Amino acid sequence: MAASPQPLLEIERLTVRFGSSTVVDDVSFAIAPGEKFALVGESGSGKSITALSVLRLVDAATSTGVIRFDGEDLMAKSERQMRSLRGGKIGMIFQEPMTALNPLYTVGNQIGEVLELHEGMRKEATRARAIELLAHTGIPEPERRVDAYPHELSGGQRQRAMIAMALACRPKLLICDEPTTALDVTIQAQILELLDALQREMGMALLFITHDLNLVRRFTNRVGVMERGKLVETGETTRVFADPQHEYTKRLLASRPQRRVQPLPADAPVLVSGRDVKVSFAIPTGWFKKRHFEAVRRATLELRRGETLGIVGESGSGKTTLGMALLALQPIAEGEIAMGGVRIDNAERAALRTMRRRMQVVLQDPFASLSPRMTVGQIVGEGLDLHRAELSKAERERLVLAMLDEVGLSERHGVGHVLQRYPHEFSGGQRQRIAIARAVVLQPEVLVLDEPTSALDVSVQQQVLALLAELQQRHGLSFIFISHDLAVIRAMSHRVMVMKDGDVVEEGEALSLFDAPQHAYTRELLAAAHLA
């Protein structure tokens, strides 16, 4: 299994327990110097805990096994010796660069701290070295950025600063915990290229913790697949992708979205139309002054019955704002939005009320979109209370139960007493099903799906997408599918709109748009997502 005779990092029979639950179960693997190794798995598979165990950063856990780094046993080292390793020979970068950097210190200060600590450099000397490191990671104008606070940098720049910090002491091993998950696709590609270049130049080994199979395939030499604490498969990346041995690996690889679009009848009527929709926010810039920020500029769209319109774009592109404007949850500055021929932008309450029933929404975060103090029965039944007050209590409960059964939450599916349970008793995928049930129980015509699968693991993602496609066909629903994930958009949409900085840069039939993108930005997006 070991790729070279002298591995840099060697983990043997590592087991990590929290109380009585085993999170990492008998995991063994080795990383050779200069190798790019990925631990891949879904949430809760123990991949992050394994990586943190290398640095002995897991609190309140009992670990057994052997971790050898550079020939030395890390488990036997004192806390003091470990401190000199962390940030020294072993560097680490985290998923969310905003929270991993201290907001009260400049980037230069934070890099300097590492240098003082591990290299014994004097404070005055660190500044020059910090500028050098920032320049190395490709941050423009490093002389100026060295004095910037984390919030003054963009997401990609912050991640670059984090990398600069991790590289300050020329580590032999760099652990990257989901290094690109919080970033937009085009930025992701840049960060990965940077890591790749730095790795080649400095000859360090990289340990990637990720759930992103694309990243694994494109950037790593070897891969280990983890499932529920167990390392189920290890091997050369190309071999594992071409010929997966373990059942779970096969499932994981097969869970790339498949297209589930049914052709539309030619005479499908237009349900929702937006013309020259503009949304702007007033940002106070002083006591009495205001600046207007245009989140959406002149968006025009049409949605027919049974159709899925995919809206794709990076963060800040205005795709969610447009979705909220279509739901009349966000007042618009110009243009008009109509639902079934009736204008709903800036409409009166009564008109909006009937509209609400015809147009529903499913939001991204299944943990935040359900009130934790309401039972599932209350959550799903709430809309019926409001819009179908004529129903008796028993009829309402029957409808709610039927809906929950339809989304796969009932005794039949092995989930008992759904109505009386609270959202926290369900997994992420199940919660998203509850959110879908809440929307569909009203029998709406249009469903706005705002990143409905982004917070879910890949395999669960596929199940939810399948459910959505099924509901669309059964109820003739129209979807507005907002996502940053091009693969998901391609799998679900009839037509696609690409947004960038508030503008619609390209629009067209899904497959032809993906096959022959016209706009440069679309091409860039597709290239970054490795779909072109």
Added chain:
Amino acid sequence: MSATLPTTDAPPVPVPTAAPSTKPLSPNQRAWARFRRNRIGYVSLWAFAVLLALATFAEVVSNERPFVARIGGETHFPAISNPAEVELGGDFHTPTDWKDPFIRDLMAKPGNWSIGAINPHSANSTNYFAKEAPPSRPASANWLGVDDKGRDMLARLLYGFRVSIWFAIALTVVGTSIGILMGSVMGYFGGRIDLTMQRLMEIWGSVPELYLLIIFASIFEPSLLLLLILLSLWGWLGLSDYVRAEFLRNRSLEFVKAARALGLSNAQIIRRHVLPNSLTPVITFLPFRMSAAILALTSLDFLGLGVPASVPSLGELLQQGKNNLEAWWIIVPTFVLLTVTMLLLTFIGDALRDAFDTRKS
């Protein structure tokens, strides 16, 4: 993965229902079960309920006048209407003093009997015929002794506790309600409403409360209602800040957005979605607010700005205790009662927080 796969992924938490065949508990029953699981809190609730019941019906527990008295073939109900002494064959036209040796002798005669409270003293009844000078130590006639005006300590404590605890409950209810109302309006609507109300609150909060109390105490006859109104005017300020902060956070959560998309009105969203998720600080502070309210009345009484001296109160007892340091039977029981009450309230608050936390199984 194909579309026909089983559609449930494994739940992260084991199903909490003990046996799948039994009928699941309603949300309220589950909240009560969570409350009961906190043993200390549950026991404290019972202890507090007993204390509260004893104090509320203090006349039944501690009363100088018997409930029923049979004298010379006639039945009297002195606890309800006290007969004049002449009616019982005495000399005075004033209401009967049941501690008078004449009445005692009368009761000792055959055929006469009475049923009285277990502690035959009221808060303001003085035994003018006692042998020892007040304050006198605990004895069989006065289980906790006598205060410096010759009144029974146990009765004084019981009646004083009643005044204090009900005053605290009223003050807490009023202050918490105003605090939740103001905080939720500020937090939910935000923007200009929030800004304006915050500034007004700052002005209001900088009014010197104590001086105002002193001024009012000299203008009006101090009474519980006046104190309740005056303390309520400022009591909500601190809590509304916490509620406001919770609302500011919770109103931007996705489930509120989902509720708006369902078409719920602002009032419905506040009541069903934001408020239940914003009550953690309210419940956390509830026992402390109760304790603070008890202490507020106690300290005002101690300063002489509180209720009139004839009204029994814990503050008045503390002051007596301070003035009569050698009479430990005044200060010690008062102190113990106060401490125990605060402890019980804190424990109940803990259990209450468990009950409201739906995540606790």
